[in-house]
Amino acid sequence: MKRTLLAVVAIVLLIAGAGAQDKVIKIGTxxxxxxxxxxAGQRCQAAVxxxxxxxxxxxxxxxxxxxxxxxxxxxxxxxxxxxxxxxxPDVAKSEAERLYEQEGVFAVIGSYNSSASKPASAVAERLQKIFMCGAxxxxxxxxxxxxxxxRLAPTDRIENVEFAHWIEELNKVKAAGIKTAAVIYExxxxxxxxxxxxxVVSAKMGVKIVADVPFTPGATNLNSEIQKLKAARPDALFAAVLGADYSLMIRTMKQSAWKPKMAINYCGGYQDPKIAEQMGKDGWGFMGSAGYTPEFGSRFMKAVAPVEKYYKAKVGVPFDTEKVAQVLRTTTFDSPLSMGGKVQFGPDGQNIKAASVISQLQNGSYVTVYPYEFKDxxxxxxxxNW
Incomplete structure (x- = not known):
């Protein structure tokens, strides 16, 4: 939710300085x-x-x-x-074309799935229009x-560096003995x-990848995939699993009576409080990256809490695109709704101030466990065990 809110704030503050002739600023989602x-998509829409x-x-x-x-x-x-x-992805491309060319929006905010953001932002680039990526x-x-x-959010590369630091810390402080890992991913x-x-990051740590398990998103079962993981007996599991697939993964792990020592997740189903609520105790103990959790926000991001109250209740414009893009490329923005406190886009469009923490779902709450200065x-x- 927080990253999508930031995407809107970034756009509108910049448009405010660009000037307009009409009383309406049209933005596509x-x-x-x-x-x-x-x-997840509906929560993103509600955030906007x-x-x-x-x-x-x-x-x-x-x-x-x-x-x-x-x-x-x-x-x-x-x-x-x-x-x-x-x-x-094909629908994302055609809808982006509709939003820019038929609806006349100044910018588009999207698209949650990287596979959708890729073709949609290619449309924006061809038309020389702003595409603001929240997540x-x-x-x-x-x-x-x-x-x-x-893009405002951290990338999976940034998250992997953080994951590596955390695994090394666990090996050092808790004698975790994490020597092998597996990956499951859509x-x-x-x-x-x-x-x-x-x-890449596992190789740098000296952690051996013992299973590489892709699956088709929207799968009806993950029985064979989980059996492959169980047979490989990894110490740690990296999971890139979204939405309903995340719930299915956990249910199948339980049915197979298998857990690694730790499971750590990229942005996806782990971050969705609705899915966490649906999974109940079965979801406890899993870890993942988080650019925001309600628990973290209440301690370190005071400006977010009252906005979240409103958020929970919901769950052709002739601007100068070049001027807005130039401001985005060259300005550092105060960002009270973000963990980094600032937003600054690098030459590649990535927010270099993006930050996240590693949390673990414990007793129904997202508990920050790393970095230590933020731990609760x-x-x-x-x-x-199950």
Whole structure:
């Protein structure tokens, strides 16, 4: 939720300085509102709608510049035009074309799935339009030399470095004995890139990859995949699994009576509180990266909590694109809603101030376990048996 809110804030603050002739600023949203990761897509959409409500209204209880008066530039309102890419790259491409060319949006925010963000942002680049990416984590997205693509969230490469530090710390402090690992990942842009990065960082740590297990997203069962993992007996599991597939993975692990010493997840099903609630105790003990959790926000990101209250209640514009893109490329922005506190895009469009922590689901709450300056609890290690 937080990363999607940041995407909206970044765009509207920049548009505010670009000037407009009409009283409406049209922004497109492109998320998976249906399909296997619809829960995540709907939460992203709700996040955008929340911040737009705040921009268009007056919310004196919020400590945000955009909440102090209605609209931007003395009354310009944001109008959202939403689209559903269903988790399908071809649909993402066609919907991006519709949003830019038919709906006349100034910018698009999307698209959760890296495999959808890739073709949709290629459309933006061809049309020389802004594409603001809140959460897609494939590092390859900012290695294409694009000029109009900007991403706020950490990449899977950044997350893997953090995972490596955490595994090394566990080996040192808890004598964890993590010497082998396995990877399970959806066979998509996101999954394949996350798995490749996991292999690279494992090699640097001297951790041997003993199983490499891809699967087709939206699978009806993962029995053979989990059996392969169980047979390999890895100490640690890297998982790049989204939405309903994440729930299926955990249920299948339980049915197979198997857990590694630790399982650590990239952005995906692990981060979704709705899925965590659905899984109940079965989801406890799993770890993953997190750019925001409600528990972390209440301690370190005070400006987010009142915004989240509003968020939970929901669950052709002739701007100068070149000027807005140039400001995005050359300015460092204060960001009270982000963990890094600042937003600064590098030459590749990646937010170099992006930050995340490693959390573990314990007793239904996301407990920050690393880095230590942010910890609010100790890790449960190894993971308890079912």
């Amino acid at each position: 492109l998320f998976p509102l249906t399909g296997s990761v619809a829960t 709608e929340t911040i737009v409500d705040i921009i268009n209204g007056i919310y004196p209880d919020l400590d945000l510049p955009i909440a102090k008066k209605a609209g931007l530039l003395n009354g310009y309102k944001i109008e959202l035009i939403k689209a559903d890419h269903q988790g399908k 897609s984590s494939s590092a390859a997205l900012t290695e294409r030399g694009l000029q109009y693509f900007f 066979n998509t842009e996101f999954g394949k890139h996350a798995a490749d990065e996991a292999k 609890g100790d890790p449960i290690f190894p993971m308890p």
